[in-house]
Amino acid sequence: MLSEKNLHKIEELKKSYPTSQALVLPVLWMIQEEHGYISEESMKYSAQLLDVPFGHVLGVVTFYTMFHSKPIGKNHIEVCTNVSCMLRGSEKIVELLEKRLGIGLGETSKDKKWTLSEVECMGSCGTAPMLAVGEEYHENLTPEKLEKILSDLELK
Numbered sequence: 001m002l003s004e005k006n007l008h009k010i011e012e013l014k015k016s017y018p019t020s021q022a023l024v025l026p027v028l029w030m031i032q033e034e035h036g037y038i039s040e041e042s043m044k045y046s047a048q049l050l051d052v053p054f055g056h057v058l059g060v061v062t063f064y065t066m067f068h069s070k071p072i073g074k075n076h077i078e079v080c081t082n083v084s085c086m087l088r089g090s091e092k093i094v095e096l097l098e099k100r101l102g103i104g105l106g107e108t109s110k111d112k113k114w115t116l117s118e119v120e121c122m123g124s125c126g127t128a129p130m131l132a133v134g135e136e137y138h139e140n141l142t143p144e145k146l147e148k149i150l151s152d153l154e155l156k
C-alpha cells in the first residue's frame with residue numbers, strides 16, 4: 001500500500017513522535033500522495049500499520065476536508081462558502097462553477113477533469129471570495145477572474 005521509501009520514512013518518524021497515533025496525519029498524507037485518495041482499504045491499512053483503531057483513522061479522514069476518501073478529478077476546485085466569502089459573493093461563484101463545469105458541489109465530472117468542493121474558511125477572509133485549486137489560492141474573485149482561471153486550467 002505504501003512504497004518502501006515511505007515505510008522507511010515512517011520508521012524514522014516513529015523515533016520523534018510520542019505515540020504511533022500521532023503519525024496518523026503524516027501516514028494519511030503519504031497514502032494520498034501515492035494513491036490520489038484514501039480508500040477504506042487504505043484506512044484499514046493505516047490503522048493496522050500504526051496499531052490504532054480504524055474508527056480513529058476514519059474520523060481523521062472524514063474530519064479534514066484536505067483528505068479525499070473518493071478519487072478526485074485532475075483539477076480539484078475548493079470554494080470557500082464561509083461567512084466572509086458568503087458575504088462577498090461566494091454563492092454566485094458556486095452557481096457559476098456549477099453551470100460552467102456541469103457538476104454540483106461534492107461531485108466529479110464524468111471525464112475526471114473536475115471536482116468541485118465546498119470548504120470552510122481557508123484563512124483568506126480579507127481577500128474574499130476565494131477558491132483554491134490544489135495548493136494555489138485565487139482571491140478577490142469576480143465572474144471574469146473565475147472565467148480566466150477555468151480557461152487557464154482547461155489548457156493545462
Ligand code: FES
Pocket residue numbers: 080081082083084085086120121122123124125126128130
Ligand atoms: S471565510 Fe472564506 S477564506 Fe475565510
